[in-house]
Amino acid sequence: EAQVTQNPRYLITVTGKKLTVTCSQNMNHEYMSWYRQDPGLGLRQIYYSMNVEVTDKGDVPEGYKVSRKEKRNFPLILESPSPNQTSLYFCASTAGHTEAFFGQGTRLTVV
Amino acid sequence: AQKITQTQPGMFVQEKEAVTLDCTYDTSDQSYGLFWYKQPSSGEMIFLIYQGSYDEQNATEGRYSLNFQKARKSANLVISASQLGDSAMYFCAMRAIGSSNTGKLIFGQGTTLQVKP
Numbered sequence: 001e002a003q004v005t006q007n008p009r010y011l012i013t014v015t016g017k018k019l020t021v022t023c024s025q026n027m028n029h030e031y032m033s034w035y036r037q038d039p040g041l042g043l044r045q046i047y048y049s050m051n052v053e054v055t056d057k058g059d060v061p062e063g064y065k066v067s068r069k070e071k072r073n074f075p076l077i078l079e080s081p082s083p084n085q086t087s088l089y090f091c092a093s094t095a096g097h098t099e100a101f102f103g104q105g106t107r108l109t110v111v
Numbered sequence: 112a113q114k115i116t117q118t119q120p121g122m123f124v125q126e127k128e129a130v131t132l133d134c135t136y137d138t139s140d141q142s143y144g145l146f147w148y149k150q151p152s153s154g155e156m157i158f159l160i161y162q163g164s165y166d167e168q169n170a171t172e173g174r175y176s177l178n179f180q181k182a183r184k185s186a187n188l189v190i191s192a193s194q195l196g197d198s199a200m201y202f203c204a205m206r207a208i209g210s211s212n213t214g215k216l217i218f219g220q221g222t223t224l225q226v227k228p
Contacts (some may be wrong), residue, residue, distance in 0.1 A: 006227040031214040042202060050214050058215065090156060095158075096213045099146055100206075102156035 002027045002073040006091050006103030013081055013110055021076045021106050023091030029101075031094045033058070034066065036087040037105075043090065049074055081110040113138045113212070115203050117219035124193045125227050131178070132188040132222045134203030142208040145186040146216070147177065151199040159201075162186060163208070193226045200224075 006027045013019055025032065033048040035058075045058030049068040063085055065077040074093075078085060086109050092100040121220040121227045124130040136145065147159040162177045170177045178187040186205075188199055203219040206212070 006146060013122075033214060033216065035216075036220075039209075042117075042220040043204075045217070048214040049204060056214075088154065092216065093208075094214075097144075097208065099158040099161055100138075100216055101158075102148075105154045105156075107154075 001055065002101065004091055004103040005095050005104050007088075008020050009104060009106060011106060011108050015110055016080050018037055018106070019078050019081060019108075019109070021078075021089060021091075023074045023076065023103055024072050025074075025091075025093040025101070026072065027093060027095070027101065029093035029095050030071075031096055031100075032068065033092045033100070034074070034076045035065070035090045035092065036060065036085075037090065038087050046076070046089075081108075083110045086110050113140070113205060113207070113215070113217045115205055115217050115219035117203055117222050120220070121223045121225070123225050123227055124190075124197075126195060127192055129189060129191045129227075130193055130224065132190070132201050132203075132216065132224065134186045134188065134219060136184050136186060136203075136205050138184075138205060138207070140207040140210060142210075142211065143208050144208055145179070146204040146206070147186075147188045148173070148202045148204060149197075149199045150176045150202065160188070161226070190224075195226050195228060198224060198226045 034046040035043040091103040094100040
């Protein structure tokens, strides 16, 4: 089954404690992205990747890091999380000429 | 710069009636794609329909159709015969095709639709 898998689904952490949200896709898609969703703001792109070792900043990259060492994986790293990073996060992948497939989402709370 | 605007934060529709969700966009790209996604209360993002900028006919997928007016830069979603299960948040999105921005999917703020029995 074609899918994008994110883990964990829910995470509560404390300010400053490094965390990683994993994302994996099994469709051999070139493009992968991370988004955060906040009420009234829709989904905003954090980072995206056009292929292995090729990444670029989205609209809200501050406080986040990503890496794309393999085509299927695109982890999101928060080196020092802060409460303003409390949000719903989505990973997505696409072949470029088709719709984006989304993971189930990760609800992150930073206290 | 690309931008998507959804001006209806919330809408109500009676069951079995049709409803139109508005979406306008702005882009300097010549070739682009327009998407609609549904997000039910469970949170997942469900792809509904796609319209390419060079497609001459409006896209349709079952009860969903996309009213594409290129000159007005609008891509409204029409849901016919609304069902209770259509109650959700709906997002309009856009992506450039064939440029360095192909990987960037830009979303609107979303419209919450509630279907009344």
